[in-house]
Amino acid sequence: MRQRCLLSVITTRRRVASVLAGVVALASGVSACSSGSSAGGANGRTLTISVSGDPLNLDTANCVPLVFCSVAYDSLIHISPSTGELQPGLATSWAWVDKEHRTFRLTLRQGAKFGDGTPLDGQAAAASLNSYLQAPGPFASLSYPLEKAEAAGSDKVDVQFAEPVSTHYALYLLAGQSGVGYVVGPKSAADRKLLLADTDGIGPYELDPTRTIKSVEYVYVPNRQYHNQDAIKYEKIVLKPVMNPQTRLNSIRSGEVDWALNIAPTDVSAVKQSGASIARGPLGSFASMALIKRANGPLADERVRQALAYATPRHDIATAIFGTDAVPTSSVVADGAEGYNAGDVNQYAYNPEKARQLLAEAGQANGLKIQVLDPSFFDPGSAVGQALKAAYAKVGVTLDLVPSDASPGVVAQQMGNYDAVIMTNGANGLSEVVFTMFRPKGLANPLGVPLDLQLTTLMHEAATAADPQQQEAKMRAVTARLDELVYTVPIASIPTLQAVSSKVANVSEKFWTIEMNPFSPVAAEAWRPAK
Template sequence: MRRLSPGRRRAPAVLATATAMSLALFAAAACSPAGGGSPSSGSASKLTLQFTGPPISLNPALGGNGLSTMYTALAYDPLIYLSGDGKLVPDLATEWHYVGEGNKVFELTLRQGVKFTDGSPLTADAAVASMNYFLKAGGGLVSNAGPIDSITAAAPDKVRVTYKSANPDAAMTMTQYYGIGSIIGPKGLADPQSLLTTSDGTGQYVYNGKTSVANSRYDYDKNPAYFNPSAQMFGGVSIRVIGDAQAVLSATQTGQVQFAAGSSATVDAAKQANLTVLSAPFFNWNLILADAAGTVSKPLGDVRVRQAIAYALDRKGLANALGGQYAGPSTQVLLPGLDGYVPEAGYTYDLAKAKSLMAEAGYPDGFPLTVLTESVIDRNTTYSQAIVDALGAIGIKATLHVEATGIGQFSGDALSKQYAAIIFPSAGTDLFQVHNQISAGLFNPFGHKDEQLDTTLAQAFAADGAERTRLYQQASQRYQDLAWYVPVFSTENLLYVSPKLDNVKTSELNPNPMPVAPTPELAWRNK
């Protein structure tokens, strides 16, 4: 067996470039500043966080990830904790390892003496029940968990996960950002609807639906039964829903919130206000040419048209105009420094070649195209409008269909197969993570497949070291040739932290840190 040491992750080296990406975030609906009040920011025992919109769901099997993980991470411990600096740390699991070779069987040993808020103990059977529920619940993170064949209790304190094919990132998928490792108690599983008004986890806090105000404020009370009280740094936590960038800055400046998602539009003002500004590489923004068979838009069924679109975008110009120093051009599904990135490959800006390919495919004058986007992550659809405007240079008359009510509805629209093209960011620190995201769900609503790509990836996922990197690079090149996804630019995640808050850390491997941690050394605290 190969044992993976806690604190080390099987992942690419830390990126040397300023442009990269990390864990995926699916936000919820954007809102303007919310009323309803919040715990006093001056209280040393309380922490108030900001998030752009309400949760996709308070049920961790149905929730989102990235920064929206805060809605579930406060109440539900993961099997393995990912720290702000990117280390894998024991949480509900104290150790883990692969069984045998080939990265297909993964086993975790559970912590003893842990109880759910319903009073029942954490056992292998309880964990298995929660993980199997996650697989069947219909949440948006299922594809990120890997190709799971079965989850069983190998012993009263051991959980065994068997995969249909190799999963080189099994430990990472058990962290707080992937859903499957956030364990729900038996009472919650018996009545999943109850998880929308209360919580049944083992986490540091318990959701209080009675004092919370939907779409405005979400309150969490301290869990008196938490297994490590020394790690509980706050008497309670609230999450305020604030969507407008200026309102977020104001709330952080005035102490209404102590932690918030920042914006390149307000970052200079945040620095002048003496807020701590943290940044880390995050999103890779894509024009997803989902209808690769030409079902809705016949021209996209021709690879030459898809490649023409890829050549028509001035990525450097778009990145500079839209993100300044916090954005960079992206030419591949992976960003520079990630395992599988191919130096000197990727689509460059070549308008003459783009026009030639369009003419060769029989569309010298372009064609109309409706592109689905959202205004939650892409606030005011600034990014999306710039991308579709650029397509006019090769005659494509693109119009945006904007979903403003939330990522859940946006995802539903994408899966409806009514839209041939979609704009949305991907994220991941290696090709296994990125492929799991872009091969399913809203990134691939028409279900296109490529045998050559699938064969190469299957070999890569079972390999290690230099051989895996070589195969990842082959797969990256194949993604480029297919032109299903047209990367445009990458953006960094910006976070604003109150000067009164300490120990908040972020990194390329985790640009979305959480306030709770299984040890006091890793947890946020007041200064």
Template sequence: MSVISRHRAAAGLLSVALVTASTAACGGQASGAGGSDTLTVISGTAPATLDPVKANVGSDNWFVNLAYDTLLRLGPDGEIQPGLAEKWGYVGENNKVFDLTLRADAKFADGTPVTARAVADSLNYARKNGLNSATWSSAIDSVTATGPLTVRVRCATPHPVLPMLLNQIQLMGSVISPKGLADPSKMGSASFGAGPYVLDSAQSATGDHYTYTPNPNYWDKSRIHWKKVVIKVVTNPSSGLDAVKTGQADLIPVIANQADTAKTSGLAVINAPIAFVGVNLADRDGTLAEPLGDVRVRQALNHAVNRQAITQAVFREYGQPTAQLSLPGLDGYVSDYDNRYPYDPERAKKLLAEAGYPDGFSLRAEVQGVNGFDLVPQAVFQQWKQIGVTVNVVTDTTVGGFLANATSKTFPALGFAYGGLPTYLTSLDWMLPHTSAFNPFASKDDKLTAMLAEAAAAPESKQAGLYRNAMRYVVDQAWFVAVARQDNIYAYNDKKLTGVTVAPGYLPDLAWTVAPK
């Protein structure tokens, strides 16, 4: 059995909405919690789909994880654990071939067995249709059944974190039954998994509440702690918290300014870092904004930001200033690089002058106004004015609008919110010359590319050190202005619940660990 030591994973792309989902502005009331045998949780957003590979990592995990078992599981300590697969590991060197051996006793909720052929078909569907497949699984060349219970994943280039990709956080390892794959259109509103629960459509209403009942065919019935699990969509943050305070619900993600209220109401509050926010200096070659092509300008923009002040104002004690894109415990985290760019406007002005911009310059930027994701970028833009840099801002009001504009190559700077991931996955979005919402100009740095290639092919024992070197390099090149790590915060009724755990990049596990006290 292979273990990826202390790797943690969380939301990627814009699916970090779980962290701030309860900041949305409109209606909804929670229903009764349903007694001690019913778990009722609050989500600030409804899932766009129940198809596990098209769901948003972070905001949609609960809806998917209850009904779909994954090949592997991530524990709160960062260790990879068995799921539908009992054994797994890389074959040979260079992290290109990966084998899985499935447990023999697993069945889908419809009673059909979980076979290697079914798993291979499910993974191939995810590769072709997954929300993050264009980047996260881009190295995978083929997935085949090599026996009744054995699966082989072959990669064209090294993919060192396949165990992380196949766990319950990243969702791509959520195994879909042949019946579901036969008509994928039905997966948007029904469940076709092998998880501990199944969606009860008769007791659910799309966009309002989703009810799950036990799967009678689940392979480990000791994991089924509830007769019913209900996820209520309550988009008004006050209404959602009130539901938990009054016992109508049991668990809710909250934001920083709700945490104290929850504590004084007698609820337990837990938190851990999960995401980053800041400004992406996407036009690193100066194609649209010529000044950004100079590393001194990009470093000046970093030194002009008072990260401590912004973090305190927006997140209070539920955020930490940082200049990097890695969480404590992840393979690329460099502890002394949180403060790589101390706040120093005079140094920033000097760097601008050395680069030929003593009077500053102007540029365009796009930010996402959904769920308050524009707060940090707007604060950064205000501080840039002190060094003569003015920003003409376009604010999008939908995630789709932001993604379309981000990839249009018309904005040299972009506000961002991004979940903590192993550096390999982060590099696919940010650091390698692939066009994405976080690297729309497909910026290329040959030295960085070589460093990342070496890390991806290295033995596990050497990967963390190599990825830390790559993180140092990209931060030194100032490809972005990371401002803060944002905590994932939950309030819950600890008189009723046990097993509610949060860690860097880890979400409370409704499917396996949250249980009656």
């Protein structure tokens, strides 16, 4: 089972970092007692990373890009980076307490301790989860429908959901991809300000504040309390926020760093020529045009929404803008994610004639005008917006593009003022799409338009199915209905490209997490210096 990526305000946590970095300064940010730089990638026992963003702070509820926290926190559930399988992490087993799939009981790993020596138990796990749900910042709400947690004995915790969810999604939510699955210590759960400039988790490494310089480099050292010392392969981890993609490219080519995040498709050959390799994350991001004003007006008509889907030349747009690695699709669920329905990939193959027919049936034969917010953060240079504008003009639809250089947070506040929004968000699985994007007041539904009744019925049936194979089949049926509704016009799934030095061993060619995770709790998966 493969799925990834919780959204940020309206994008992946990874991409939010590139906007927040350098814009939001921490009054109580990471301090430094040293101004010198650390050893670079040339030191085989140091893993040096060029990261495409600087974290707002180190609170697990705001930690973007995720690597700033994944290095120091194991999650309750572990996602195998190479297969996407959901496996034991700090929780070693799990089961539903009720048939409605609303109370999920986790049994916790024995012998796991926080950095200060405090043991992990049911109360500590519950305190961490509840604290996260109340944390300030934009990400806590993305854990819906996770509602609260309670200790169920010394080694167990009950996680409660506001509505039924599939076993897969319950596990995925607790796997750290949104931060909620990272368990923080009891002191930090009680006072999250302690996390602004330090780490407090159960992971292979921990921050060294004395050698960390905010916005310059973050230094992590081995956590001697960690229960699996065999998974610690490096003496030091150095994370360097580098916003400029050309600088990241140069740093991996020169050997200054061992791993450079988010390489442009046009730079792949340059990376390979330098002797470094490229790893691909198939569930990288997803380009679409979210249809916001669906309560009334033209976009309330399913035929109009489907007409826009048919009028979208997604193959041409994907190749021209996102490169040959991009996967054009008519479905909101990408290949490899929960609920993927292969039959929907070409459901809206480019067909302007069909688009004009549907528009006529909907009473829009004389054309219509749609006002579209086109944020530069998601659509640099308005490339997607301009391509859609040209394509839709051929079927009588006028796109009134409104460019915006606003941050994601401001864009989120503005979305409800427009008919549609150009977006590039995470390539999500079905549950994630419904719960974070399209539910009333979700990220792509700021006006609170109710979900389709048939869709919600199918979701409930799928979530509560006892047999895993039956559940997956029902999930595909939900995806089919969601694709019929066209709440957003899908364009393409775009893989994430990462560059890794030849000095690093045990790197998978593909990864199924938000970012590659070199710091796996499974020793056989953890990156290590090449011999």
